[in-house]
Amino acid sequence: MKICVVGLGNIGFNLFAFLCQRFAGDVIGVDVNERRVDELRRQGYRVTGDYRDLTEIDVWLMAPSTGNQGENLFAALGQMVLCPGSLISVESTLPPGTMRRVREFLAEKGLTVGTDIYLIHVPHRVMFGVDKTVCDTPRVIGAFTEACLEKGRQFYAPLVPGLVEVSDIRVAELSKVVENVKRYIDVVFAEEIYGYCADQGVDYNELRRAVNSKNNVELLETDWGIGGECLPKDMRFLRSVCHSTLLEGAEQADRQYRSRIVRQVGSGKKVLVRGVSYKTGVKDLKHSRGVDLVSALEAAGNTVWVEDPLFTAAELRSAGFRVKDDQENENEGSVADGVVLERQRALEMELPLELDNGL
Ligand SMILES: NC(=O)C1=CN([C@@H]2O[C@H](COP(=O)(O)OP(=O)(O)OC[C@H]3O[C@@H](n4cnc5c(N)ncnc54)[C@H](O)[C@@H]3O)[C@@H](O)[C@H]2O)C=CC1
Numbered sequence: 001m002k003i004c005v006v007g008l009g010n011i012g013f014n015l016f017a018f019l020c021q022r023f024a025g026d027v028i029g030v031d032v033n034e035r036r037v038d039e040l041r042r043q044g045y046r047v048t049g050d051y052r053d054l055t056e057i058d059v060w061l062m063a064p065s066t067g068n069q070g071e072n073l074f075a076a077l078g079q080m081v082l083c084p085g086s087l088i089s090v091e092s093t094l095p096p097g098t099m100r101r102v103r104e105f106l107a108e109k110g111l112t113v114g115t116d117i118y119l120i121h122v123p124h125r126v127m128f129g130v131d132k133t134v135c136d137t138p139r140v141i142g143a144f145t146e147a148c149l150e151k152g153r154q155f156y157a158p159l160v161p162g163l164v165e166v167s168d169i170r171v172a173e174l175s176k177v178v179e180n181v182k183r184y185i186d187v188v189f190a191e192e193i194y195g196y197c198a199d200q201g202v203d204y205n206e207l208r209r210a211v212n213s214k215n216n217v218e219l220l221e222t223d224w225g226i227g228g229e230c231l232p233k234d235m236r237f238l239r240s241v242c243h244s245t246l247l248e249g250a251e252q253a254d255r256q257y258r259s260r261i262v263r264q265v266g267s268g269k270k271v272l273v274r275g276v277s278y279k280t281g282v283k284d285l286k287h288s289r290g291v292d293l294v295s296a297l298e299a300a301g302n303t304v305w306v307e308d309p310l311f312t313a314a315e316l317r318s319a320g321f322r323v324k325d326d327q328e329n330e331n332e333g334s335v336a337d338g339v340v341l342e343r344q345r346a347l348e349m350e351l352p353l354e355l356d357n358g359l
């Protein structure tokens with residue numbers, strides 16, 4: 001069985017590496033980013049940037065970044081040389097309705113799903129920082145026909161701890177964005193209640209401890225706002241098909257929470273931002289609200305230093321930050337007499353007197 005993983009980013013590469021261990025010699029990866037391909041080749045992986053190298057593939061596992069309307073997925077599909085009888089599994093997160101467009105796309109190429117070619121959607125739901133491999137979590141699987149579902153079962157059942165089969169492929173699409181949007185709403189709720197607590201001088205952590213002592217409730221922690229690759233994007237995907245006052249309000253509330261942090265600091269301050277990765281415990285600066293915060297504070301006329309236990313000072317410097325250790329050398333005075341921002345207590349910095357007016 002020849003397997004090809006399409007898109008070798010965060011998800012695709014980890015999937016590729018996982019499968020290489022299971023199906024040694026049978027797995028190849030493709031990515032349109034030449035630098036990525038060169039980097040992986042240098043590390044000894046069997047990868048290519050040229051779709052023409054991919055012949056007689058039995059199983060295509062699609063994990064490209066989706067694009068706003070699935071454009072990367074369709075670009076990949078357009079280049080793949082498809083053999084009759086092969087299985088295409090779309091693992092990327094999709095704007096609802098995309099799988100129907102994929103089926104139409106294949107039909108335009110003369111391929112009928114369920115007879116000429118098998119098509120399934122098995123959205124990824126790995127939790128980086130928690131899961132050990134990309135296949136630790138049960139997976140939802142949806143298809144247009146029973147034949148497609150059966151092909152999918154045969155491939156995935158030995159790889160994942162469980163398959164949740166759904167009878168309507170739209171359920172598979174929606175399940176992914178809904179689970180992330182549910183989390184988005186939970187985080188926004190935390191931000192709103194934390195904001196209220198900060199206004200009232202109530203200890204939010206104590207409130208969390210109290211509320212979370214009921215076993216079916218989880219009041220989450222706050223951070224610099226909702227970042228990462230997925231929650232904000234999946235909120236946009238869902239909002240593009242589901243008109244909801246709640247969803248609209250949630251995006252607005254997160255924006256307001258982030259602006260409030262910047263507004264509370266004001267301008268002309270020395271500020272230390274503690275933690276810039278996109279979330280606690282995961283060493284990744286992409287789509288980080290911590291990075292956005294530093295830019296916004298600087299744009300407001302503050303001098304900002306950062307520290308993050310996940311990064312060395314050199315890594316932070318090369319990412320363009322002033323590092324806490326630099327401050328003495330720069331003779332800029334100490335941030336100790338300025339403002340210190342902690343990611344989970346962003347609204348409780350020690351406020352300089354002139355700002356302590358309940359903003
Ligand atoms: N990162 C995460 O925690 C999770 C991501 N996902 C979903 O998985 C998908 C991939 O996400 P990531 O790996 O994080 O993205 P990424 O941005 O790290 O990697 C995507 C890769 O796809 C490549 N690509 C784009 N167009 C291509 C094409 N036409 N052919 C071949 N390669 C192409 C890019 O060059 C890039 O290397 C997205 O739909 C995302 O929403 C799902 C669950 C978790």
Ligand SMILES: CC(=O)N[C@H]1[C@@H](OP(=O)(O)OP(=O)(O)OC[C@H]2O[C@@H](n3ccc(=O)[nH]c3=O)[C@H](O)[C@@H]2O)O[C@H](C(=O)O)[C@@H](O)[C@@H]1O
Nearest residue numbers: 125126127187220221222223225226227228230231278279
């Ligand atoms: C735990 C969980 O369900 N993760 C899913 C999620 O992963 P991601 O790494 O984006 O996680 P996560 O939701 O923790 O943080 C996002 C932001 O919220 C902020 N956040 C988070 C928790 C909290 O208590 N407070 C908070 O502010 C936090 O600071 C971030 O800024 O999307 C992945 C995806 O589809 O790609 C899914 O596969 C994962 O299963």
